[in-house]
Amino acid sequence: MNTIRALQLAAYGGPETIRTSSVDAPVPEAGQVLVRVHAAGINGLDWKVREGYVRDVFPLQLPTTLGIELAGVVEAVGPGVTRLRQGDRVMGSLGRLGAYADLVAVDEANLSLVPQSLGFVEAAALPVASVAAWQSLHFAGPLRAGQRVLIQGAAGGLGGFAVQFAHQAGAEVFATALEDHRNYVRGLGADHVIAYDQEQFEDRASDIDLVLDYVGGEVLSRSWSVLADDGVIVSTASPAIASNTPTGRRGLWFVNTPDATRLHAIAEDVAAGRLQSKVAAVVRFDDLPAAIERNRTQPQLGKVVVDFSI
Ligand SMILES: NC(=O)c1ccc[n+]([C@@H]2O[C@H](COP(=O)([O-])OP(=O)(O)OC[C@H]3O[C@@H](n4cnc5c(N)ncnc54)[C@H](OP(=O)(O)O)[C@@H]3O)[C@@H](O)[C@H]2O)c1
Structure with missing residues (x-):
C-alpha cells in the first residue's frame, strides 16, 4: 500500500510528543475526495x-494526525461526489483532526474552490480563522449598524477578520491589541x-453590545464590566463561560x-482586495512541532502556515 507523511501526536504532553510518521494513504469514502495537501494552517487547537x-x-x-485546515489539489474522488473533480484547487476546514498529512480524505461538503489568484499558502490561512470570526460575530443574533462591538484579541487570526467584518457591518469597533499592533488593527477598520x-x-x-472574546481567562472575566445591560459575550x-x-x-x-459557501465568499473578497488576510510566517513540514509550540508561547501577527513544498 502507498504510504505518506503524517504529523502525529503519540501521547499528551509537550512538543516532544509530536513526530512525523509514515502511515497508509487514506482512501476516500462516499462523499469524500482525496486531497494532495500543499499547505495547512496552524491553530491554537494544535497545542x-x-x-x-x-x-x-x-x-x-x-x-492521531494533527491539523484542522488545508489547501491542496483533488487527487481522486470517492463514490457519490458530484461537485468537485480531480485537479480542482480546494481549501477547507476538516471539522476534525488530520490535515498535517500528504494526502487527506475530506468530505466534499467541507471544501471550497480556491480563487485563481490565491496561492495555496494564502488559501490555507483562511478556513478556520475567517469562518470562525464570521460565525462568532453573528452567533448571538443579527449585528446591526451602530452597535458597539469589543473584540478582545483583535490582532490574532480570528480578531483580524472580526474587526473587518464588524466594521463592514457598520458597527462601532473597539479592539484590544499590543501597542506594537495598533496601526495594523486600525488599518483593518477598528474605530x-x-x-x-x-x-x-x-x-x-x-456600554458594549457584543464582546467577542478571543483571549479568555482574566480578559473574559473583566469583560462583564464593560457590557451593556442587554449585551452579550x-x-x-x-x-467555562x-x-x-x-x-x-x-x-x-x-x-x-x-461552511464551504461562506469560506468561498470570504476567499473571493480576499482575492479581490476587499478583505485583508495576514500570513505571519511560512514554515516547513519538519518545523511543525516547533511552530505549534511557538503558537502557544509567542503568538504572531496573523496566521502561520506550513508549506508542504519547501
Ligand atoms: N471555539 C472555536 O470554534 C475556535 C475556533 C478557532 C479558534 N479558537 C480559539 O480562539 C482563540 C483565538 O484564536 P486565534 O487563532 O485568533 O489565536 P491567535 O492568532 O493566537 O490570536 C490571539 C491574539 O490574542 C491577543 N492577545 C493575547 N493576550 C491578549 C490580551 N490580554 N488582550 C488582548 N489581546 C490579547 C494576541 O494579540 P497581540 O499580538 O496583540 O498580543 C494574539 O494575537 C484561541 O483561544 C483559539 O484556540 C476557537
Missing part, C-alpha cells in the same frame, strides 16, 4: 490537543484601538463548524 486540554471535548485514540499593554480596556470601552477561548456567566448576564460558548 491545546497536544497538551490534553480538550481531551474531554475531543476524545482521541492516539496516535478605537486599546493597547492592552499600556491601558485598561475598562477605561476606554463601556461570545467566547471562542473559554468553554457556559458555567461561569454571572446571573442575569448573557454569555455564549461558540464552536465553529465548516
Whole structure:
C-alpha cells in the first residue's frame, strides 16, 4: 500500500510528543475526495490537543494526525461526489483532526474552490480563522449598524477578520491589541484601538453590545464590566463561560463548524482586495512541532502556515 507523511501526536504532553510518521494513504469514502495537501494552517487547537486540554471535548485514540485546515489539489474522488473533480484547487476546514498529512480524505461538503489568484499558502490561512470570526460575530443574533462591538484579541487570526467584518457591518469597533499592533488593527477598520499593554480596556470601552472574546481567562472575566445591560459575550477561548456567566448576564460558548459557501465568499473578497488576510510566517513540514509550540508561547501577527513544498 502507498504510504505518506503524517504529523502525529503519540501521547499528551509537550512538543516532544509530536513526530512525523509514515502511515497508509487514506482512501476516500462516499462523499469524500482525496486531497494532495500543499499547505495547512496552524491553530491554537494544535497545542491545546497536544497538551490534553480538550481531551474531554475531543476524545482521541492516539496516535492521531494533527491539523484542522488545508489547501491542496483533488487527487481522486470517492463514490457519490458530484461537485468537485480531480485537479480542482480546494481549501477547507476538516471539522476534525488530520490535515498535517500528504494526502487527506475530506468530505466534499467541507471544501471550497480556491480563487485563481490565491496561492495555496494564502488559501490555507483562511478556513478556520475567517469562518470562525464570521460565525462568532453573528452567533448571538443579527449585528446591526451602530452597535458597539469589543473584540478582545483583535490582532490574532480570528480578531483580524472580526474587526473587518464588524466594521463592514457598520458597527462601532473597539479592539484590544499590543501597542506594537495598533496601526495594523486600525488599518483593518477598528474605530478605537486599546493597547492592552499600556491601558485598561475598562477605561476606554463601556456600554458594549457584543464582546467577542478571543483571549479568555482574566480578559473574559473583566469583560462583564464593560457590557451593556442587554449585551452579550461570545467566547471562542473559554468553554467555562457556559458555567461561569454571572446571573442575569448573557454569555455564549461558540464552536465553529465548516461552511464551504461562506469560506468561498470570504476567499473571493480576499482575492479581490476587499478583505485583508495576514500570513505571519511560512514554515516547513519538519518545523511543525516547533511552530505549534511557538503558537502557544509567542503568538504572531496573523496566521502561520506550513508549506508542504519547501
Ligand atoms: N471555539 C472555536 O470554534 C475556535 C475556533 C478557532 C479558534 N479558537 C480559539 O480562539 C482563540 C483565538 O484564536 P486565534 O487563532 O485568533 O489565536 P491567535 O492568532 O493566537 O490570536 C490571539 C491574539 O490574542 C491577543 N492577545 C493575547 N493576550 C491578549 C490580551 N490580554 N488582550 C488582548 N489581546 C490579547 C494576541 O494579540 P497581540 O499580538 O496583540 O498580543 C494574539 O494575537 C484561541 O483561544 C483559539 O484556540 C476557537
